[in-house]
Amino acid sequence: MKKYIIVAISIIFSSTAQSQKVYELDTNVPEVEIHQKLKLGGINPKEQKISVNNYYMSVDNKPVIPVVAEFHFSRYPKKYWDESIRKIKAGGVNVIATYVFWNLHEEKENIFDWKGDKDLRYFLALCRKNDIEAIVRIGPFCHGEIRNGGLPDWLLGRPLNIRSNDPVYLKYVERLYNEIGKQLKGLYYKDGGPVIGIQIENEYQHSAAPWGLTYPGQPLEMTASERDMNVTQEGVGIANTVNPYSQLGNDHMKILKSLSQAAGMDVPLYTATGWGNAAIVPDESIPVTAAYAYPFWTPKRDYSPFFLYKDMHRFPDYSPVRYIPTDYPAFSAELGSGIMSVYTRRPIAVHKSFDALINRCLGSGANGIGYYMYHGGSTPKGKSSYMSDEAYGLPKISYDFQAPIGEYGQIREGFHRLKLLHFFVQDYGELLAPMTTVLPQDAANLKPENISSLRYAVRKKGNSGFVFLNNFQDDTTMVAQKNIRLKIKTGQNTIMIPETRSFDLDSGENVIFPYNLDLNGFQLNYATAQLLAKDDELTEPYYIFFSPSGIKSEFSFPSNTTIENLQGITTDKNSKSTIVSCNEAVNEFKVKAAGKVIRILVISKEMALKIYRIKINGKRHFIFSDAVVLENDKNIQLLSDRNHNFDIQIYPKTAIIPKTAFGSLKKLDHAETFSSYKISLPQTMLSVESKQISERKWALNLPNSLPKYVNDAYLTVKYTGDTAMGFMDGELVTDEFYKGIPWQIGLRKFVTGKPKEMVFYFRPMQKNASYLIDLQPYPESIPDFENKKEFLSVNGFTINAQYTTDLSF
Known part of the structure; x- marks a missing residue:
């Protein structure tokens, strides 16, 4: 079997840009050898x-x-x-x-x-x-x-x-x-x-x-x-x-x-x-x-x-x-x-x-x-x-x-x-699965304690591939990578990412950049945006990217490519390429050449985190919302924590106006790229009555029932202590070990239609507790014991509804 090749890296300091670092990776290595010998399938x-x-x-x-x-x-x-x-x-x-x-x-x-x-x-x-x-x-x-x-x-x-x-x-x-x-x-x-x-x-x-x-x-x-x-x-x-x-x-x-x-x-x-x-x-x-x-x-x-x-x-x-x-x-x-x-x-x-x-x-x-x-x-x-x-x-x-x-x-x-x-x-x-891993020469020498060196790799097949960068390490904080560029050598060409500028990679973040990618017949030289999803089975295929946190996205196409600005971009042409720069939280443009066209949507990472994939009348669409979006047979179920009013945005736009099972739905007319709606559900006020029994014991009256438009009710218990236990009818039904994170309990499984009481018992934290080592990165989670050997504080109980409705199209 052939040996994989770990290629050399050189960090080049540019004389034209202050402290700009160019990281070079040669992807001209043998492809992985693939064979079929496993008795599976x-x-x-x-x-x-x-x-x-x-x-x-x-x-x-x-x-x-x-x-x-x-x-x-x-x-x-x-x-x-x-x-x-x-x-x-x-x-x-x-x-x-x-x-x-x-x-x-x-x-x-x-x-x-x-x-x-x-x-x-x-x-x-x-x-x-x-x-x-x-x-x-x-x-x-x-x-x-x-x-x-x-x-x-x-x-x-x-x-x-x-x-x-x-x-x-x-x-x-x-x-x-x-x-x-x-x-x-x-x-x-x-x-x-x-x-x-x-x-x-x-x-x-x-x-x-x-x-x-x-x-x-x-x-x-x-x-x-x-x-x-x-x-x-x-x-x-x-x-x-x-x-x-x-x-x-x-x-x-x-x-x-x-x-x-x-x-x-x-x-x-x-x-x-x-x-x-x-x-x-x-x-x-x-x-x-x-x-x-x-x-x-x-x-x-x-x-x-x-x-x-x-x-x-x-x-x-x-x-x-x-x-x-x-x-x-x-x-x-x-x-x-x-x-x-x-x-x-x-x-x-x-x-x-x-x-x-x-x-x-x-x-x-x-x-x-x-x-x-x-x-x-x-x-x-x-x-x-x-x-x-x-x-x-x-x-x-x-x-x-x-x-x-x-x-x-x-x-x-x-x-x-x-x-x-x-x-x-x-x-x-x-595309990704058959691609071979290519690493910089120093990859094997990097240690987890090294919080300043750039961590990156390439998956490639032929002359195309994806660049992976990671700037996260557990139990420490990585140094933000500033003013960096990538130089990818392929058998066909050498690609600078980006072509003329540089980018930063925030501490704790990670990205994937494509290069020499075929988008339904269009050559994408590179993008400083991350691929998210696509639908390339349409007459006019579309591709969704997002801009990583702290990075201004740009796309490079061959110079003979025509770009039609739909929202948020600027373009710049030179003898080798057409550069598209994304300037807003939502950017959309069309790429045209030789009678073909594709559409590209570029959104912020904040918006990308709200994406859900659905089907409307058998066709792929995406919903962006603060609510959780679930397919529910032919309908769409929405779950919204705390908020009875929330928006949804649908891409691509649809002429169909959905109906909501509860509350009201209003079409928003200002959206250019999306079909946008505001959903308003009836507001419910869930209260919790608590009674302190002793220093360590509390009793709470639970709601008898939940409205149909409330999917669950989350009880949040704020305390500082060692352990906590919840009982119903004298039986232990829930427990938790304190970690400085509010304890959340879903109540729907305990709601019976009749008055019910949940009794909580808390144990105090000991000053010499072994687990305090895990809380050290979060000093606000460790109490001031003063001269005491133990500490317990119960800081209250709150309850919030998770609203729900179904949309039908």
Whole structure:
């Protein structure tokens, strides 16, 4: 196999511009070698074919980059699954991954429970209804911060050795798989169903969870085969120790796969968590990778390497690995979009890290991206114990994970930031997936502690490609990059980005710039704007870009190109090119040549973060709004936090005036580029009556019901302390570990139509608490203890409505 070439970089200081830096990258390197040897793939009844080579996945021979979101159905109320699936899809995700936790479904031996919130089959039917695919993670070991990592308590008392080829253990696994197979029957890809993948086991011979049956003060006993105990670690990490039983581990994975297939699980994709020397099924599974920037299982905060570009196809994260990396595509399946808290450690996941991490992974050659978690939830209580990983000190109920979609379905900053990249890979994955990674010479020498050097990479095929830049690093602040230019050498030409000026890259931001890109027959030399979406199937195709924060966008076309200004731009021609400069928050222009025309819309990043993709009468459109926009059968559902009045803008413009199910809709006439409307819903005043019972205990009266135009009511609890718990009818229903972030609780699941009281109990923060190290970057979150050893302050309860209506076109 040919070696990949890491090319030289030179930083050229211009004599004509003060401190201007030109970063040079030569992309004349061999293309990645692609071969087909993996025993994966499948066909559905429509004769659509999924296939996988050593570099990317294809659907009907078209390269794709799947976007996978982890959402645990059993941690969320069944009656809201449909809404959550639609939220996930609105975020630009096309695959949902979900665990099947053995101990939730067989808490008592021989009694399987698939009813209510455990109804796996119904959940997958909703995935099919919403046209989103699924990967089912069947265990038997899952982890997922569930008690025993998903293994039932009673398994410890059986005469067998877990996670091994012990025949008695394998009999129990076979029975579990057969039960799961019954739930999945008829829902596989081959049947026209959503299930395209099965994950076998989890972090096998790498990591384990502690048994929940533990005595206080006792060292944790891990849920691993006894032979693997010495090489088993807590959490995800690098594993340099060679396991003398690695071949037995691979054999075990093969047996598990054969058992799953015997249970009917016949799918195009089988995956295995392959990081840190974990076992896989060689040539028959995709070894997926992980990256957690804010782990709770490490003793302190530290800088992660996951914001530095590398060649992930050759050097996966958490290497060494047990397989030859170049034989498999680089699929990142557990990218830490958030993190859990444990009692002793409470890392705060910065949402700017989410898209920075994806930028870095895509720029490093990843051809699949997946999140753990994308949607939080609440761990259900078992019949005889809490089912959360209590031995590790997790909350007993909350599994919020600081995720893009929260424990109660809250849409957060990370959801919007990630959406920009998801739309990009959905529309341009066919171009990006076959592209080779090219790195500057100093890439391998950069350290996370280096906050001043420019971090960048190129994905290229032939003479075209994308430049990736990232200026984010966890647990520190990067230096803003000022007055920089890029010099990209291709086999065809040398491109200066930008041609004459320079640009700045703000601290904490990341960008992707195209060069030598074909836009429906038009040559785009480069753009200092980021591609977002397109519709190139129209007579007059259009392309949507956004201007990154702090960057004035410009486009370079060949000099013979004609530009028609529709809004916001200026043009400048020279002998080599036509330069289009974008001057406003919304810019639109047409590009014309040889009787052809395309339209380009360039919006601010602020506006781009409000984008949603919809269909109106079968045609693609985009809605921009502060409200969350969800497709709901043939209608569009809108969710607006706090505001009962809000606007929507539709692109391209439509002559159809929608109707709203509640309130009123008014057409706004001032818009030139969009069809714009103001929606006004009835305002509701939700109040909360609180009563202090003692220094640590409060009682609140909840609303009896919510109006039809209110989707949920979010209770915000502001306090400074250690932990907080919420009870209804004496039962613990919600809890939280203090992190300096207001605690938000969705109330709709607790509203019954009758008067209900929720009782809160708060514990004071201790002056010597170990988790204060995680709050140090946020000094306002740490109280002034003065001469006291503990501190508790409950600062109030507020409640806000989430308004909703459906639009019909």
